[in-house]
Amino acid sequence: MSKYRLTRLALEQDASVRDLMEIREASQATEEDLALAHDSFYVRRFFEGHLSPKEMRSIGFPWSPGLVSRARASAGGTLAATRALLEWQLPFTANIAGGTHHAFADRGEGFCVFNDIAVSARMAMAEEGIERVLVIDLDVHQGNGTSAIFAGDERVTTFDVHGDKNYPWKTRSTSTYDVALPDATGDEEYLALLREWLPRLFAQHQPQLVFFQAGVDAMEKDSFGRLSLTRKGLMERNKMVLSKCLEEGVPTVITMGGGYSRPIDNTVEAHADVYRAAAQMYPAQ
Template sequence: MDDLNNTADLAPKDRSALLAFYSDNQEVDMPEKHRFPMRKYRLTRETLQADPSVQNLIEVREAPQADRDELARAHCPAYVERFLRGELTEKEMRTVGFPWSEGLVRRSRASAGGTLAATRALFEWNLRITANIAGGTHHAFRDRGEGFCVFNDIAVSSKAAMEEFGIERILVVDLDVHQGNGTSAIFSTDARVTTFDVHGDRNYPWKTRTESTYDVALPDETGDTEFLDLLNQRIPDLFEKHAPQLVFFQAGVDALKGDSFGRLSLSREGLQERNKVILSTCLQRSVATVVCMGGGYSRPIEPTVEAHSDVYRMAAQALQGRL
């Protein structure tokens, strides 16, 4: 596994480019017609690599796999071990939403490892924005997984930032259409982490919803104007009040109109403006930022892939002063 703490020659070739980690090489055998669009990760990476507008502006790297000790910073060691060994019950795996396999173990470790590597890279090499073309697995609790989330990459990486780099003020901006219940629960008693969560009021999770530092539940069919007005009002206040040293941007695109699991009605252009609000605020205030992928479930898959690609495309362009 790449040691991003101690290997100086792994520094990015161009520190003004977006360093982004991927884990789509860790393949998971999925049941036929499974509702989770696993191929969106590979398609998003390939879209970015083929895009001339960000040629040489994104450095893509394979994500390392988070190890047991790293995962146990945010999760119960017993839960970590039981999952890695394939000892979770059928009921527990149904709650996760995937059948257990060795491939799922590798994939889950790499998904968490990508966000962890992106976080370490920020502080090791004094970068401004880094990314994981995966992650955002915000439904994983300390002692269990759910909602297609095994390990909570944002929680694992937040713990690393606090323990390894002395970070004391973290802001999680979670704009996935589903509430990040696992992240909020893990940090419910940790004042160092502020969770700002905008989600659909009538959407999953229904029975396991938790309390974020700030929750904003939106009605069905909320569109661009209402969503962007909300961000423009709340985001500056959050940064002013909490003065974060590190931001995790959970950039799910399942608020897109027509998303299979969404219920909101944002356009692609609205999501682009959303990205601009968050990324520009982080850059203007010189706050280290990690971008994570989150959800997106459009059928056909192309609108989801384009909206995900926009997030990373815009992060790369923001670093060049092009937003």
């Protein structure tokens, strides 16, 4: 849990990007916001602490008022980033949290209560007239909740690169494109895959809005990752994705996703690299 605060502090203290980004506190998502992608009964029961012990075990946290605030804030950050992106016509905005891609419409799972990407994409389609959304999910764990929520919705393309033998095992769903990687996949194979896929995704689907779930748990020695990307490889991954979005002129929201290295410092730096890349890339154009 400490990585969220530590990543924000790392960015605030980094002189190389301090003047290139503005960090703001976002409002918490409302019940009405969350109902854009979630069953209202589920949202209300979670707010009031009425989920069953089994449902809370699936989420992975004990219920508390603090957990309610945290889940609402995580979704609220991505909502605020999406609204700012479209209102101010920026190339990139980001949430230093979010990417909670295991949350389904009617239940939470895998430390994810609400699906911030799904809520924000639905908001953009309902309020801003967006008709084509691309979700690029590069967390090492498959975004089963996101792909399930958008199953059958032709407006949303879900592209998911994940570890084949990793979580989730029993509740995996089907994305528009799933790319499952063997254990120990390294930089060369991973980056070659992205070079092949990214041009195809933009050419075939012509997105108007991208959500980049930028989890860093594919990094070598991550406690739950099983892949073998280096920090340098992840930095190249970030550059490839963000450069393509910039090249195509598609506004992009970045969310944090997973990262579980020990010591946590390695994960914090890898997360901060994502935001640094976005901040440094746009002024250079």
